[in-house]
Amino acid sequence: MNNFSRVILSTLCYLFFFISCSIFAEETEFNTQNTADTNKEFNWSDYKKPWMDDFQVHGFLSQGLFSSSGNNVYGKSKDSVSAGSTELGLNLSYQALNNLSFAVQGLYRRAGEITGSEGEVSLDFAFIDYTFFRHNKGRLGVRGGRVKNPWGLYNETRDVASTHPTIFLPLAYFERSRSLFLSMDGAQFYTDYNTSVGDFSFKFNLGVTNPSDKELLLAVTRNPFSTGSLASDLSFLANLNYDINNGEYIFAISYANLGLKYNNAMPTDPNQNLDIKIDSLMLSAQYNGEKFSLTGEYSLQWNQFNNLYDPAEQKITDSHPVSEHWYIQTGYRVLDNLQFTLRYDSSTQDISDRDGTAFAIRYNHALPNYLGFTKDIVFGARWDITPAWMVRAEYHRVHGTSTLSALDNPDIFNLVEDWNIYALQVAYQF
């Protein structure tokens, strides 16, 4: 409720900004045109039109259906069918002046147990964008407010189904770390530089993330009775993107330095002094041809969990696991609107314990070693029926359970190591 009212309040603030600024812009438009064409008769449509052209509304909607063997995804999909993933977004953008614009996007999302069946509403982004400097070779500017994090190839638009090739994003973007990387409240400094050999773009986000997510807390503490919540320290994320021939070849490097602290814990909570630092690096490369496409991303994440209560050893320790995610993905367009995708995807919780054996031993084999990794082979087909409507289907053969949602799979002692996912999705965008 608290969160919801904050969302509403900020939406209202931005609406207020929109209205006041549009009035201001209309006035300036009116004044300049008026002085230029003093001899002309007044015609309201001359003034209304430019305002409308600078204002845009867009949105997206997707619904998924899932069935699986062994473990649950997006609700109760095991030996059943779950419709537990729904995403609906609506955005407004307004180019008030040539160097000043506003954008806001609201998101409604259902994603299995974490959001519950009624779903959650959130403010996805809301910012003021000011360009300091602009010429035909590039620009330099700042966005202030809530901005999306340019993490890898897909994070910025991770909730817009049509912007990524498969229903499930690669494991590097797994849902548990969603709230860590999703967006930042603060500022984004950006610069673009266009050259004859390609286009460079650099974004630097500075601010706080919104990690008050039960799933993330449970993954870190392994304690379902945690009394506090995670909050963000000042964090930053940077992305350098090099793009040849309008996205025929894309190379990117992303780096994040995120800090988390544990707040509002009861004095009896063993994790009350928990402090987390995460350094993450992602390398991305993509080729987009007329028919064939090839994508690869590799990420290493250095985690520092200080003063963490270890339920296995029953004491407070510092642990520093390094996790690794990578995948290679090929796509082939049989027709302009029919594309097949094949991906091999790998995720390792701790590269010093790749098969999770040391982890299982620490827990006296009460917890399985396959909580330490996930390998996934995906085969998918996507049909863009019209530019607005899309359907796709995919099959996953999964080995390991490290990326599973603990909320969708509360019975952690009965996870299955080798399992399947069948998924279907329909999506609309405008």
Next chain:
Amino acid sequence: MKFNFSNTKIKHKKQYSLCSMLLGFLLAFSLPSAYATEVISHPDNSEQLKELGNLRAIFGMRTLYWPNGEKIRLIVLPDDHPLHKQFVKEKLHIFPHQLRRTWNRLIYTGTGQAPITVNSMAEMQELINQTKNSIGYIDNGGQYE
């Protein structure tokens, strides 16, 4: 390309006629596709259109303003329209899915605005004539009338 003409007059003539025949064929086959799509703008911007240069940067939303500082109003046909596909391949030398990727990224991160989409060439021409600072494209070959 270099041609090795021999010294005798007859051979010279023969080769000439062969060359012109080939050239004729080339023209006949290349004309309809090479000249079918053409960039158009609002009449007031026609002079500036020549100075604009890199079309790919305009349709890829990297060049956003006319040389006089006014915002470019980009008007396009739907992604699956044959004329759009032909224009993107012939004039921009890329593929429609690459443009869509760029536009989606701008729209759904709030960092840019999408081109205005119209459904037919007639609508395109009408909107271009009505909209100051607009750019679009038409078909000269009459294939998509």
